[in-house]
Amino acid sequence: MSDGLPDLEEPCAVDPAIVEEFQDKGHAVVRSLCSSSEVARWRPVLEAATRRGAWDSRPLAERDTYGRAFLQAGNLWQVDPRIRAFTCSLRFAAVAATLLGVDHVRLYHDQGLLKESGGGRTPWHQDQQYWPLEHDRPVHSLTMWMPLVDISDEVGSLRFASGTHLAGDLAGDLTGPISDESDAKFAALLEQGRFPVESHGGLRAGDASFHAGWTLHSAGENPSDRDRPAMTVIWFADGCRIAAEPTTHQTFDLAIWLDGAPPGSAAGGPLNPRFPA
Numbered sequence: 001m002s003d004g005l006p007d008l009e010e011p012c013a014v015d016p017a018i019v020e021e022f023q024d025k026g027h028a029v030v031r032s033l034c035s036s037s038e039v040a041r042w043r044p045v046l047e048a049a050t051r052r053g054a055w056d057s058r059p060l061a062e063r064d065t066y067g068r069a070f071l072q073a074g075n076l077w078q079v080d081p082r083i084r085a086f087t088c089s090l091r092f093a094a095v096a097a098t099l100l101g102v103d104h105v106r107l108y109h110d111q112g113l114l115k116e117s118g119g120g121r122t123p124w125h126q127d128q129q130y131w132p133l134e135h136d137r138p139v140h141s142l143t144m145w146m147p148l149v150d151i152s153d154e155v156g157s158l159r160f161a162s163g164t165h166l167a168g169d170l171a172g173d174l175t176g177p178i179s180d181e182s183d184a185k186f187a188a189l190l191e192q193g194r195f196p197v198e199s200h201g202g203l204r205a206g207d208a209s210f211h212a213g214w215t216l217h218s219a220g221e222n223p224s225d226r227d228r229p230a231m232t233v234i235w236f237a238d239g240c241r242i243a244a245e246p247t248t249h250q251t252f253d254l255a256i257w258l259d260g261a262p263p264g265s266a267a268g269g270p271l272n273p274r275f276p277a
């Protein structure tokens with residue numbers, strides 16, 4: 001227990017069909033990873049930390065497309081000691097390691113993402129574009145995305161372009177920020193039909209989807225009258241190296257999540273604990 005919050009240390013077994021789905025498609029969902037009563041207790045803590053730490057809290061109308069997608073705040077486990085027990089829980093890390101097919105993962109960072117009522121769509125993007133990480137395994141990083149409230153089909157969960165996890169950098173330039181332009185570029189690519197777009201639809205609070213670093217994904221708008229708080233945790237396979245030549249975009253991640261480690265060195269400083277230790 002952490003401050004009376006539910007303990008999440010018990011590792012949970014993952015159905016082999018889910019592992020196969022993740023490895024084939026680059027995304028999968030684990031239902032009831034947290035129970036509704038666990039989420040009910042964690043939600044106020046995670047949601048309050050996200051609102052407090054939001055990087056851009058201007059009114060929706062004043063933000064650009066990416067800013068309208070959600071309020072976001074990262075490394076919550078560093079700013080609120082209670083959240084360490086959520087982000088660093090063995091239950092989540094064990095699923096991450098099983099899906100990646102490795103013995104150990106390291107924390108990359110966590111992020112609260114709250115899509116406000118009336119918030120815009122999340123543009124198509126590949127997370128790994130920002131991550132200065134290299135490994136011999138093509139799939140070496142992943143994100144857990146857990147809604148903290150039940151989400152209807154109308155709001156929906158993330159949309160994934162299946163198979164893109166093995167395609168690497170689809171934009172062909174690791175430098176572009178998430179924008180209307182990058183969104184249009186990816187949408188045009190998807191129209192060619194090479195990568196089927198799939199969603200796990202509405203989810204219950206405590207269900208969690210997992211997607212690989214290169215999996216192209218987006219999310220719809222929030223036309224409902226309720227905010228959609230979600231918590232994400234991101235890990236990489238133990239053994240990753242810091243990219244030999246980080247791009248301009250990746251230098252932000254290098255400084256914030258990897259403690260400015262030198263290019264080419266082993267990834268895994270004090271901000272990146274290993275699970276299981």
Ligand SMILES: O=C(O)CCC(=O)C(=O)O
Pocket residue numbers: 069070113115122127143145158217218219230232
């Ligand atoms: O919450 C969203 O709308 C998008 C989340 C996302 O892109 C991610 O977790 O990588």
